[in-house]
Amino acid sequence: MSYQPTVVLVDDHDLVRAGVRAELGDRVRVVAEAADVVEAVDVIVETAPDVVLLDVHLPSGTGADVIAAVVDRGVETSFLALSVSDSPDDVISVIRAGARGYVTKAIKSDELVASIIRVAEGDAVFSPRLAGFVIDAFSSSLSEPAHDDVDQLSPREKEVMRLLARGYAYKEIARRLSISIKTVETHASAVLRKLQLSSRHELQNWAARRRIV
Amino acid sequence: MEERSIPSAGQPYWQMPELAEDDRLIGGVAAGIGRELGLEPIWVRIGFVVLFAMGGWGALLYGAAWALFALAGRHSTPGGRAAPAERIAKGKTASARLAGFAVTVAGLAILAGRIGGFPAEVVWPLGVLGVGLLVAWQRLSGDTDEDWRSPRRWLVVVGNLLVATVAVIVLLLGIEGVADAAGSVLLALGAVVAMAGLSAPWWWRLVRERDAERQARARSDERAEVAAHLHDSVLQTLTLIQRNSADPQAMLNLARRQERELRNWLDPNRASRHGESVRGCLDEIATTVEELHGVPVEVVAVGDCLVDEPVDALLGATREATVNAAKHSGAEQIDIYLEVGEDGIEVYVRDTGKGFETDVIDEDRHGIRHSILARMERAGGTAVVTSAPGEGTEVELRLGQETNR
Numbered sequence: 001m002s003y004q005p006t007v008v009l010v011d012d013h014d015l016v017r018a019g020v021r022a023e024l025g026d027r028v029r030v031v032a033e034a035a036d037v038v039e040a041v042d043v044i045v046e047t048a049p050d051v052v053l054l055d056v057h058l059p060s061g062t063g064a065d066v067i068a069a070v071v072d073r074g075v076e077t078s079f080l081a082l083s084v085s086d087s088p089d090d091v092i093s094v095i096r097a098g099a100r101g102y103v104t105k106a107i108k109s110d111e112l113v114a115s116i117i118r119v120a121e122g123d124a125v126f127s128p129r130l131a132g133f134v135i136d137a138f139s140s141s142l143s144e145p146a147h148d149d150v151d152q153l154s155p156r157e158k159e160v161m162r163l164l165a166r167g168y169a170y171k172e173i174a175r176r177l178s179i180s181i182k183t184v185e186t187h188a189s190a191v192l193r194k195l196q197l198s199s200r201h202e203l204q205n206w207a208a209r210r211r212i213v
Numbered sequence: 214m215e216e217r218s219i220p221s222a223g224q225p226y227w228q229m230p231e232l233a234e235d236d237r238l239i240g241g242v243a244a245g246i247g248r249e250l251g252l253e254p255i256w257v258r259i260g261f262v263v264l265f266a267m268g269g270w271g272a273l274l275y276g277a278a279w280a281l282f283a284l285a286g287r288h289s290t291p292g293g294r295a296a297p298a299e300r301i302a303k304g305k306t307a308s309a310r311l312a313g314f315a316v317t318v319a320g321l322a323i324l325a326g327r328i329g330g331f332p333a334e335v336v337w338p339l340g341v342l343g344v345g346l347l348v349a350w351q352r353l354s355g356d357t358d359e360d361w362r363s364p365r366r367w368l369v370v371v372g373n374l375l376v377a378t379v380a381v382i383v384l385l386l387g388i389e390g391v392a393d394a395a396g397s398v399l400l401a402l403g404a405v406v407a408m409a410g411l412s413a414p415w416w417w418r419l420v421r422e423r424d425a426e427r428q429a430r431a432r433s434d435e436r437a438e439v440a441a442h443l444h445d446s447v448l449q450t451l452t453l454i455q456r457n458s459a460d461p462q463a464m465l466n467l468a469r470r471q472e473r474e475l476r477n478w479l480d481p482n483r484a485s486r487h488g489e490s491v492r493g494c495l496d497e498i499a500t501t502v503e504e505l506h507g508v509p510v511e512v513v514a515v516g517d518c519l520v521d522e523p524v525d526a527l528l529g530a531t532r533e534a535t536v537n538a539a540k541h542s543g544a545e546q547i548d549i550y551l552e553v554g555e556d557g558i559e560v561y562v563r564d565t566g567k568g569f570e571t572d573v574i575d576e577d578r579h580g581i582r583h584s585i586l587a588r589m590e591r592a593g594g595t596a597v598v599t600s601a602p603g604e605g606t607e608v609e610l611r612l613g614q615e616t617n618r
Contacts, residue, residue: 087479106509108545128511128513128548128550129511129513131513132513132514132515132550135515135552136515136516139515139516139554162550162552165513165515165550165552166513166548166550166561166563166607167511167546167548167550167563167565168563
């Protein structure tokens with residue numbers, strides 16, 4: 001493998017870091033690890049890695065705090081959230097803070113490496129669960145018509161998200177929709193951007209709405 | 214005064230009195246002396262007040278005795294207090310001891326009168342102020358076991374605040390020239406400062422203790438709930454895992470089930486869905502298939518609705534499809550996607566296993582496909598099975614709008 005992105009692991013559990021590090025092997029270069037928010041920000045600023053694998057819950061803060069602090073310090077890096085949590089609040093908040101994707105810790109190591117490379121190249125990574133949240137958040141049935149185009153998904157984007165939620169890989173989606181993988185990636189990135197910029201009520205008050213449903 | 218209410222003298226010989234913390238008004242000096250003397254503390258207190266009236270000596274003596282007793286108490290061991298080098302016997306009866314004490318006080322008073330005291334206009338306000346401060350601060354700090362909200366304590370604190378304020382006013386009035394010119398302003402200011410100074414630590418403590426108490430209660434409630442839950446679930450599972458440690462598949466299943474349970478518990482929204490909603494039922498299907506066949510089943514759901522008859526059929530077909538995938542596909546994982554939308558309910562069951570030729574179907578497969586298709590048709594829905602060798606399998610189940618309430 002020619003391209004070896006540099007990676008920083010942020011997780012408060014030593015065992016998880018050790019496990020992820022072992023799984024990644026030499027397919028990426030892990031340059032540093034951190035166990036809490038302050039340590040993480042320092043290490044990321046210092047090493048400026050291609051990708052930060054970020055846990056959503058940390059002692060003394062959240063993954064979103066780390067992203068905000070690093071962006072504040074003007075460091076260019078990509079964040080991939082890696083967490084056991086599957087609560088929509090956690091996922092949406094870390095994505096809105098600027099993470100390029102979200103995968104659960106149950107992910108297989110090949111897929112994790114592929115996701116890291118994808119994020120390092122500036123693309124978005126959607127686990128089926130995240131895609132499900134996105135469809136839920138952008139579904140129009142429960143809310144007033146959207147005014148802004150970042151507040152709704154195009155039919156094609158929705159189609160891509162639904163296939164992702166059904167467990168399809170980018171490659172399989174491309175074949176099924178007879179488009180190139182690059183186009184699938186473009187759609188995914190567009191959805192990510194909307195996820196981050198949208199002013200939709202659902203995304204801002206996710207937790208509140210979930211309680212009504 | 215009745216004989217029985219007078220404390221006994223305890224030891225027959227004189228010892229150094231101890232500060233009577235439990236019976237004190239100020240520092241416990243008078244009560245301590247009273248206890249050692251075998252007198253009601255009130256007499257000792259009267260003695261101090263008399264001496265205080267004689268030019269302020271009472272306060273000086275009180276302070277000195279306080280320091281002495283405190284110092285002696287710190288160096289003494291239990292039951293071994295300081296005693297004079299020569300053993301001096303105490304008076305035999307309470308009245309004799311009281312008479313002795315009264316004579317002593319009278320003598321000291323006469324002595325004080327001869328020597329002359331401190332100027333009265335300074336002694337009185339300072340004395341009262343000092344007592345007020347001492348009592349207030351004593352009550353505020355230290356003894357946490359006494360309930361600080363008891364009415365008696367409130368009374369003591371508020372009374373002392375008033376006394377101290379009056380004392381400051383009197384002191385200021387006593388200073389020449391204050392009474393006329395800027396007097397009133399200074400008076401008011403003095404009173405405010407005295408009140409604030411005295412009450413600040415008390416308010417602070419009051420607020421702090423109330424917060425601490427509330428937090429502690431919330432914490433202990435939460436802890437009890439978590440403990441109960443962990444005992445029911447996680448500890449049970451750990452025990453089971455220890456028993457089944459020879460069987461990796463059983464361990465995996467137990468771990469997965471425990472994970473699901475914990476997630477449900479952590480997300481109350483999920484737990485409330487169980488049994489009554491499509492989403493809850495799908496979670497249950499996933500759990501049972503995982504347990505029976507040892508293949509992880511991931512459920513992604515968008516929207517939710519209540520289960521009625523057609524939806525029940527849909528769930529039955531979903532279960533068939535999931536079991537089928539777990540048994541035959543050889544896939545490492547099965548994905549279920551549910552979407553409840555305006556125009557119907559859709560469920561996709563997908564695996565990336567070995568797949569099969571959809572037109573070459575053995576008896577077993579045929580049966581399962583038949584039951585899936587027939588079920589969906591009876592419920593007014595559709596089922597589509599997509600598969601090819603090496604491509605995995607996807608079963609698509611759909612209920613239209615007319616069946617979606």
